[in-house]
Amino acid sequence: MADTPAVKTTMAKALNAALADALAADDRVVVFGEDVGQLGGVFRITDGLLARFGDRRCFDTPLAEAGIVGFAVGLAMSGLRPVVEMQFDAFAYPAFEQIASHVAKLRNRTRGRLSVPMVIRVPYAGGIGGVEHHCDSSEAYYAHTPGLKVVTPATVSDAYSLLRAAIDDDDPVVFLEPKKLYFSSAEAVLPARTEPIGRAVVRRAGRDATLIAYGPAVPVALEAAEAAREEGWDLGVVDCRSIVPFDDATVTAEVRRTGRAVVVTEAQGFAGVGAEIAARVQERCFHALHAPVLRVSGLDIPYPPPMLEHTHLPGVDRVLDTVARLQWDDQPDPRWLPRMEGAA
Amino acid sequence: MTTAPRAVRRAAPRSRRSATPTDPAHALLPAVEPVRMLDETGSRLPAHPDYPEPSTADLRELYRRMVVGRRFDVQATALTKQGRLAVYPSSRGQEACQVGAVLAVRDTDWVFPTYRESMALTARGIDPVEVLTLLRGDWHCGYDPAARHTAPQCTPLATQTVHAAGLAYGEAYQGRDTVALVFIGDGATSEGDFHEGVNFAAVFKAPVVFFVQNNRYAISVPLSRQTAAPSLAYKGVGYGVPAEQVDGNDPMAVLAVLTRAVAHARAGNGPYLVEAHTYRMEAHTNADDASRYRDGAEVEAWRDRDPVTRLEAYLRGAGALDDAAVAAIAAEAEAYAADLRERMNLAPAVDPLSLFDHVYAEPTPQLREQREQVRAELAAARDTEGDA
Known part of the structure; x- marks a missing residue:
């Protein structure tokens, strides 16, 4: 064999x-x-x-x-x-x-x-x-x-x-x-036996931040990690493989090493699996984190018609834009600042 | 164009099987009138060409289990009033259907009950405490479905019809001659899963008997809001499934029709649909008020068609039952109820940590964490109690 x-x-x-x-x-x-x-x-x-x-x-x-x-x-x-x-x-x-x-x-x-x-x-x-x-x-x-x-x-x-x-x-x-x-x-090589159900895998080791993905988002995360090298970021990628049971151990071990994490899913984000993963990582890795766990997802819309799906699907740019917001300079994210009364 | 099938139905003789052999649909149609063998006073009607009379021994056994079943039903209703059961859907008035159907199958056959089949399950020999576990609330299914060849009582309507089709097909696939008997009510025939279950069984020629207890109401909604079909048995023809309708308060007819349907399925002829015309004498459950949707005169009229007194009158007339036998069976029913009462008065043991068992074959890491959390909560609560 x-x-x-x-x-x-x-x-x-x-x-x-x-x-x-x-x-x-x-x-x-x-x-x-x-x-x-x-x-x-x-x-x-x-x-x-x-x-x-x-x-x-x-x-x-x-x-x-x-x-x-x-x-x-x-x-x-x-x-x-x-x-x-x-x-x-x-x-x-x-x-x-x-x-x-x-x-x-x-x-x-x-x-x-x-x-x-x-x-x-x-x-x-x-x-x-x-x-x-x-x-x-x-x-x-x-x-x-x-x-x-x-x-x-x-x-x-x-x-x-x-x-x-x-x-x-x-x-x-x-x-x-x-x-x-x-x-x-x-x-x-088939027949292949990789790992049992319930085990995530580190697809790419990285020092600066960890991208967590599964299924269709994994190639997107890998592509983004490759592109990030040009911007000076060394990103790792974890492929969850199994959503239930979820491999908290592998995911959190990676995030603790890098201190930053972005969950990448193709699904609409609200109340989704990405939200669950982000919450689990935040709960378990709080003291190791330098930034909140961020999410990249599809939009919260019914799946769009074919000619518009590229706008919906998270791509490399959306992933890298999100990585850029991982508190590299320890400044509040301007998108989420409270709006000033009377501001134009 | 609606006149043609009407003409066929009107023309159908009492035994449809000898008529118009050129029309394949015709052989699938039920008889125009429900099969009856005993009239309302328990007198034997003229012999039916398709249905031989069940043996006296079987009829006596049917009577015995109906009497015990009715006593069980009364006891369960009383237990609900005493707060021992969270809820109880009575099948009083449907004894002929509940007991007749399970008598028609073997222990090795599979039964797929709904929540209203508590009486059928006890008639099948399942411990009544295990049958009432669901309604007492200490677990969902109290009996061992694999050992009793009886699926858990099904609450989502008609969903079990498809399981019965799959189970029956799987059994035949593995060379076993098992029949699946699935209970549903009139309301459930409106659910999509009823359609899919009958259709799958027909396409795969699965040995399933679909037994519809048409008790006239789905909680409060009358049959006229469920269907425009001449009767529910006519639903069979659209799937290529033969069907029959039976007087569901005639125990002899129910047993005869079900016995024939089960034999049809076991012989490899595919599924069979039986509609029993019956009536739910009590409200939907103890939490329901039937006076809001049906009047007392209607209920009283059905009281005159009581299946237990009907069979008792017949058996007495036939010399198969006397005062002593009736008294002995009544005493057996009382003892059954007393034993049930006594055991249901004992608080069941419940273990909060068992909530994490059997969610998966092996608990996930997340469930192990939650189990630890609950264990700690319980320990803390015990310590607090200890301090008080």
Whole structure:
């Protein structure tokens, strides 16, 4: 295995390989959803699974997301390991009651006598020029629901490893796949096993400040850190990988080293996962901080139409502008000074 | 264009299965009238062509469990008034449905109840204290669903119909001949999940019996606001699911129709939909005031259709039940209620730290932190009590 050469592959292909390897490894695994059979999924993540494993193991369902997730609850109760695909982030909303009231709670409601291990795969977030209802960052809804694990990969190797781990997990996992990274490619050795669910990773070490990101925001943070070198900042990047459970230990260790942190998320910021991360870091690292933890996020607007999405999405400039406000000269941030009475 | 189906329905003979074989939809339609085998006085109606009479032994067992079930229901209502239960949704008047349905399935079959199925669960043999755990409030589900093949009582309406479809499909997938019996009410048939559950079961030919207890009201909202269908059983045809309607206060008919529906599903023919016409004699729960939305005359009229007295009259007439047997069953019911009362009067043990158990298979670091915080809060509270 150690001699397997790295090959250039995409996140989409890595996810496809993870599903195929899970189906081959465990008879209990079944993959289903809308268009996942003959078509191989609208993003081709299930490509070839029907042909290889047959329509008992990989099958299309009626077009009904609550039905798909509810059906998976019953299958999991019978001892199977369902992996379901929601076609797009916003199309998963009809399933939310099933997810919040049943998937997340069955273990707890029954004192552990029933459990419903399953993976709910959700292609999420934007940056692909999608029309409305195809680009939502829906992670906060799931992260705010106790009983769910919420995982999102940013690299090809993590996509494979985390999906295999999610399928093996005894808890239900909402597996959020950043659409804009599906066709990003990298050298990877598959099957890859990186780390278990719940571990963040330091993607780039830095001395001056730490950028904390997950999923689609990780490449943005890495690009910003690279660009920051020209401005004289040495920025580190932590990829959370798992939103629930959250790896406080890795994140806070990095922030304590640098004393400054910016949370970068693509999602709208208000009441979001970025707010939670910023609060956790502030609570845990107060005495190590030279500046408040700042956030860079999407705007608090419904996801915009394709021709305007670049204004919404946090990019390198918005990240660097925020880094510039990390109290380098210990002056109040003018944007947040109280307005003077009578001032023009 | 609405006249055509009407004409078909009017033309349907008592046994629809022999008629118009060229129309595939026709075989799925319920009989025009609900199946009845006993009239309101307990007299046997003419033999039904599709439904053989259940055995006397089964009918006696049905009667016994209905009497015990009714006593349980009365006791649970009393416990609510005494503050032992947070709330109790009574199923008084629905005894034939509650007990008849669970008698029609095996212990290895799965039952998917709602919050109103406490009586059905006790009739299934589950400890009544475990059944009432949800309503007492010391935990959510008190019984072991895996051991009893019984899902937790479901509060979000109709959501369990899809679970039943998945469970039934998963069982068949793994080579087991399990049937899933799912209870829902008339109001829940308006929920999208009812549609999705029946449709999934039909498409995947899952062995599910959807049992709709049409008790005329969803809390206060009458059936006329739930549907414009001729009756709820007609919802089956749109999904390709055969359906039947039954007099839900006729215990013999409920058992016969459910037995046939379960056999249909177990034989690999896919799901079946049964609508039972019945009536909730009590308010929605103890917290509800039914006089605000239905009048006393309506309730009184249903009292004359009581399922327990109907079956008792039939069994007495058939020589299968006498005064001594009735008294023995009544005594058993009293003992059952006394035991329940006694055990419910004991305060249940609750452990605040158990709140952190079973949220995940293993607690997350964040839950371990919160557990420590609560442990410290509890210790501090104990110290304060000690000082006082």
